[in-house]
Amino acid sequence: MPSPLRSLLAIIQKSVDEIEGAYEKRGFDFPSIDEPPSERDTVRLDPSVQAATALLTSAAYQLIANAQAPQAHIFNVAFGFFLPAALRAAMETDVVEILREAGPQGMHVNEVAKKAQVEPRKLSSIMCYLATHHIFREIEPDVYVNNRLSSVWDTGKSLEEIKSNPLEKFDGTNGIAALIGHNGDVVYKGAGQIANHMMAPDTAFEDTPERSPLMLAVGYDKGSVWSWFEEPSNELRLRRFGIAMNGINSLQPPDEILKGFDWASLPKGSLIVDVGGGIGVSSISIVKAFDHLKCIVQDRPKVVANGIEHCKKILPDALSSGRIEYQGHEFFEEQPHISATVFLLKQITHNWSDRYVTRILRRLRDAAAPTTTLVIVDPIIVHPCPAPPSTIPGANLPAPPSPLLSNLSIANASTHFMDQNMFVHFNAQERTLDHLVELLASSGWEIVQVHRPDVSGGYLSQIVAKTIPVPN
Known part of the structure; x- marks a missing residue:
């Protein structure tokens, strides 16, 4: 039997062969880290290259963890x-x-x-x-x-x-510089308080956004991170945060929402309510692709105003024809659209602890018809160890080659980064599929389908749910 080092090396070798083969097929050599961006970079977007890269990344990190002396490895992590x-x-x-x-x-x-x-x-x-x-x-x-x-x-x-123009440094950029600034400043401060937050008697079981590790770190007691951002002294932080979040969103193309749930199968005139939909990025993609559907984007009034202006620039015909509308609404309050065809929650549930998510989901269940579908788009945490197979269609991931971790370790690190981010900012979290099944069931919903974006489990999965019938 080969040693763990040899097994991992074999995965790396096979992955390198597949990646270089894809480049050679296009007539390219694999670029050096010191070369400028070029046409060759499009090869990285090939699904087979992305899958091979995930295996290579996972195996390479696990190889290092195996080969280094434990003390040396922990020393590197600690610093x-x-x-x-x-x-x-x-x-x-x-x-x-x-x-x-x-x-x-x-x-x-x-x-x-x-x-x-x-x-x-x-x-x-x-x-x-x-x-x-x-x-x-x-x-x-x-x-x-x-x-x-x-x-x-x-x-x-x-x-x-x-x-x-220092306040405008990040304007018009890809958002990565802003993300570095936000993480190295705001998240860095909050992360330093994680252990204290978990152990202190007055915060150990706290689940409100007003008492998150970040609020503890900055000594703020007037509200949540959102009101802290709006303090006059945080003008740059608030501006930087918005651009950083746009940068994260740009890691996936705007039409990514179209991959997974079968929007085309919805009957003509179907109503999609984009709950907490921001400026309507997802809804604009949906109505642009499917002119037989209508979307209503709900969010805070100030966000809605920005959304209308955004839509006027991107898809004005949909706005003037009524195929997309914007509506001020607080999702903890009663949902005004009874019997919508689809309720869409994109990157909403991970911002809140279970108690708050239950309130959001129950408001939607109260407004739902028996035929209403709920689509949640959020990361799903995958366990490092093998888990019992799920009976939910699309939920199971292909098992990676031994001895890789079931969640592909560092290749799937983004979901765990986001999990810690949600804790630091909001006392919230990303969730495993089992956790989501339990949370939705307690709110009157049953998960019937999962759409994974890639073999690693994916940064943003689509969770499709139907209403649980209410007993007579």
Whole structure:
């Protein structure tokens, strides 16, 4: 029997062969981390390449965990919190933009520090640490250039433009720089209070968003994270957060909502109520693809106003024809649309603890007809160990090759990052499928189908539920 190292190495070798084969089929070589983005990058979007990459990532991390001495591995993990801190430091000091302007010859850290107006030795320490993690490339001692990883958060703006309009630094960007800033600032503070929050008698069993680890960390007692963001001193944080969330959403194309639930099968004139639908990104995709459907987007009045303006730019005909409407509504209150064809909850339930989610779901159940469908779009936590198979269609994932973890470990880390994020921000969580089944059943809903976006379990799965008949 091969050793765990050999088994993992075999998975890595097979995955590399599949990935390189896909590139060769398109007439490309696999790009180096030091090469600029190019047409070759589209190959990464191939489902077979994504699946092979997930297996490779999982096996590579498990190989390291097996091979390293336990003390060394735990030591590296224990000090891993310095990485997001260093990322934020590099982002806030505009190092990527400075190096982009310097060109391929790079720039000495002393010159970078002079332009960034920071102390050279401190910046040198940060840059060396990041380059050790393959973020930036040191081409000679203390001389750095951007690589593919560092370039990901380039705002595309000049240093002069950023310095003259600091509040607008993240405007019009892909949101990754904003996400680094938010995580390295806000989430970092809240995460540091997780253990204290869990053990303190007055917060150990707390489930309200007003008493989350983040609120404990910043010493805020006037409300939840939303009111904290609206404090005058948090203008940049609030603006940055919005752009960061748009950046996360952009990781999936707007029409991703169309993959899974069979919207085309709905009868003409069917009504979809997009509960907490924000500016209507999902609803716009639905009515754009299916002109026989109507969507009503519900959210807070200020959000609804922004949504109307957004829709006027993206799909004005749908707005003027009434195929999409916007409505101010608080989802804890009575649902005004009785007997909707579909209630859609996209990235809503993970923002709330069970007690609050139950209230939302019961409001929808009270308004539902026997034929109403509920579609929830949220991550599903997958256990690292094998779990008993589910009888729900689409719920079971293919078993990865041994000895990989059932959830593909680091390849599926995003769901666990989000789980901790929900805890830190809102005292909420992502949920396992069993947890969702129990939660929905207690609210009058039965899960009848799960649509997984990929073999790892997926960042955003679609959970389809029907009403449980009320006994006569």
